Amino acid sequence: MSDDxxxxxxADPYASGKWAGSKPYIVSxxxxxxxxxxxxxxxxxxxxxxxxxxxxxxxRATEVHELQLTDEADARPGTVANRCAAIAFFEFxxxxxxxxxxxxxxxxxxIGTLVGFDETHMPNHLNIxxxxxxxxTGQQLGLKxxxxxxxxxxxxxxxxxxx
Numbered sequence: 001m002s003d004d005x006x007x008x009x010x011a012d013p014y015a016s017g018k019w020a021g022s023k024p025y026i027v028s029x030x031x032x033x034x035x036x037x038x039x040x041x042x043x044x045x046x047x048x049x050x051x052x053x054x055x056x057x058x059x060r061a062t063e064v065h066e067l068q069l070t071d072e073a074d075a076r077p078g079t080v081a082n083r084c085a086a087i088a089f090f091e092f093x094x095x096x097x098x099x100x101x102x103x104x105x106x107x108x109x110x111i112g113t114l115v116g117f118d119e120t121h122m123p124n125h126l127n128i129x130x131x132x133x134x135x136x137t138g139q140q141l142g143l144k145x146x147x148x149x150x151x152x153x154x155x156x157x158x159x160x161x162x163x
Contacts, residue, residue, distance in 0.1 A: 101154030
């Protein structure tokens with residue numbers, strides 16, 4: 001982006017330090033719902049997901065994105081995640097806001113907590129990275145196409161995960 005365009009837009013609040021993430025500014029939002037459109041089965045030890053600094057992402061109804069799961073407890077915005085398991089591609093029913101700390105439930109089972117976003121495949125899809133103590137694929141979790149995906153807002157105090 002040219003310096004002129006950047007100055008009109010303002011500096012990136014994450015990169016410039018203007019947003020330190022010490023206090024959440026989101027006070028209310030609904031859970032998001034979707035459905036699994038493809039169950040995945042790959043794991044990687046050196047995936048290299050570059051988690052972007054923003055800890056929120058807006059999504060639109062009918063968008064399809066990928067869920068991945070890591071057991072790296074220090075994964076958060078601004079870091080790189082390597083140990084990843086592919087869970088599923090899923091379609092959102094409605095637009096909304098995803099926030100670090102959100103809880104992801106698929107087919108009635110809690111899968112993990114949202115820790116970041118990787119834009120490697122954009123604009124095709126966003127990689128949404130979850131943390132869980134045990135890294136498992138969608139197949140290992142017993143997921144099926146059509147399973148319901150629920151993304152519930154996490155505790156507001158957990159939404160200060162700026163790297």
